[in-house]
Amino acid sequence: MTQTAHTLMVQGTTSDAGKSTLVTALCRWLVRDGVSVVPFKPQNMALNSAVTADGGEIGRAQAVQAQAAKLATHTDMNPILLKPNSDVGAQVIIHGRALSNMDAVAYHDYKKVAMNAVLESHQRLSAAYQVVMVEGAGSPAEINLRAGDIANMGFAEAVDCPVIIIADIDKGGVFAHLVGTLELLSPSEQARVKGFVINRFRGDIALLQPGLDWLEARTGKPVLGVLPYLMDFHLEAEDAIDQRQSVKTCEQLKVVVPVLPRISNHTDFDPLRLHSQVELVFVGPGQAIPPADLIILPGSKSVRADLQFLREQGWDQALSKHLRYGGKVIGICGGMQMLGQSIDDPDAIEGPAGSSQGLGLLEIDTVLREHKQLRNVQGRLCLESAAVSGYEIHAGVTTGAGLLQPAVNLDDGRTDGAISADSHVLGTYLHGLFESTAATTALLGWAGLREVEAVDYHALRERDIERLADMVVEHLDTAKLRALCGLPAASAVHG
Missing domain, CATH: 3.40.50.300 (P-loop containing nucleotide triphosphate hydrolases)
Structure with a gap:
């Protein structure tokens, strides 16, 4: 040719x-x-x-x-x-x-x-x-x-x-x-x-x-x-996690992201890494999760295997301690699925068929299905009704009472995710969550940062x-x- x-x-x-x-x-x-x-x-x-x-x-x-x-x-x-x-x-x-x-x-x-x-x-x-x-x-x-x-x-x-x-x-x-x-x-x-x-x-x-x-x-x-x-x-990295820190000169919120073996869409955290009021720390294998204001469980291409890895690192216990001390937790996509009661993969979509017990922090259950959900979406966070946009890429179908208190009201009439009864744990399927200025401002305020500076990530890019x-x-x-x-x-x- x-x-x-x-x-x-x-x-x-x-x-x-x-x-x-x-x-x-x-x-x-x-x-x-x-x-x-x-x-x-x-x-x-x-x-x-x-x-x-x-x-x-x-x-x-x-x-x-x-x-x-x-x-x-x-x-x-x-x-x-x-x-x-x-x-x-x-x-x-x-x-x-x-x-x-x-x-x-x-x-x-x-x-x-x-x-x-x-x-x-x-x-x-x-x-x-x-x-x-x-x-x-x-x-x-x-x-x-x-x-x-x-x-x-x-x-x-x-x-x-x-x-x-x-x-x-x-x-x-x-x-x-x-x-x-x-x-x-x-x-x-x-x-x-x-x-x-x-x-x-x-x-x-x-x-x-x-x-x-x-x-x-x-x-x-x-x-x-x-x-x-x-x-x-x-510039968003194709594979390697960019752990460079921009200069921080003001009050900072400490955010920790555990790095899972099959972490997906870690570019979700680039807006936080570039935010002048956020100290973003990636924690890898063999490392303890340090004291933080907010812990975010990222997306995963192999949710059940990565959840098992998380437990082997003792990070589930660190999450429990973090919440006892008043910290906040967000789960994005696979991270949200981990926060639920169970993850079932009957058709071996991401690995051997089977079921895993979740972390039990949200009243939701997930079953992995063959057909992916692929959507660009817009809506409003249930926190301060902040405007948010993002995209869904997931094979999971999530149900449960926790969804009655959603994290996001979407413009297409659906709701997304869940917020725990005590408002300390939030889960969402939305990747790109922190690219929305209003959503980032609301989430950082929810996590404990006073007088959040509005940062336009799209303008920076x-x-x-x-x-x-x-x-x-x-x-x-x-x-x-x-x-x-x-x-x-x-x-x-x-x-």
Whole structure:
């Protein structure tokens, strides 16, 4: 299959090299230049997902990239999403809908079918936009994953598109990463690499120049630019939990999030991490839950297994002590299910069939069912009637007397979640809960913070997307990038 030159792919030497960030930056740069551009990731493996405008499920990174491109999200932006539910298996989501659970061997055999889905989506996007900006996954030099590859060079070869490779200099070894990655590619793959981008550079660029000159001479490929390390910068992470703390200068509410083995949508907590009045602490395996004002149980891809893990860590006892001392607890999605009386998985949706006793903090029971609930929703918290918006991604059907005191009244006439009789425990299915300014203000006040500062998370994200676009203009060779996108020179457009 041959595709026109308006597809450009960004691949990385490693995970977290900056692929998502660069695609986001290029999307906003092109939009500001009047170009219609759409983000695309053939295959994503992540537990951070979003509900699209067409009612499907894609990776969170592509949802942010859609915002950068000023587009509504669509399942074609990420046709294959793999959500790990064990060390050797994952739920396979095709065009936004869960297909089945597969182990790694079964999925490897399924890749030919998955590639057809990828090419269908790419073809539709190619017909609708001037530029398709593609993000690879991991590294193209993973030798064991080369056969049947649909995430990196296998896709690039199938649609015949140019490739940029990005590497993170902050981790060290950037020249080895770039040269080594290139060396491990086939001759045809090497030929489609049109340049390098170096990411997260700190210091005087003059000191780096001899290395850049050597790299270009050694590989015959141009360095398209060096992106600086941005301080006080936030973009939702695809996988790794971002534990950086912004500077806190005022009264703080201490919030603790236990990190479960299959934690999902941990980006729910980014607005809290960035809030000037919140000290957010992630607690991992073997760590005790410290004294806190608020403990939040996050979503989970394997609720019963993660609940067992929580108990093995002694965190259930810490929750009980926390509540005895007057603390507040929130459970989001799987976290809410854990707070109930029972979780039943009769059809082995998330693991072996069976039932688990919940933490007993809310009068609700959950049964896991095959069909996921996928919705973007709006409504009002039952706390202060604060406006809230978010999205539901869950396989659970929850019932019980606790729902008679809901957490949210939704605009579609439904209610969501539950609040305990003593008002110390709140559960909700809504991801993105803290992205709503009014809801965050109400919840932090409920948890004990006086005079809560209103923080507009969407404005913060928009600010940083604009910063990325500025960085493209200042630090990258935009003339070469336009050519790689099949676009005329800027002077031809503006003149």
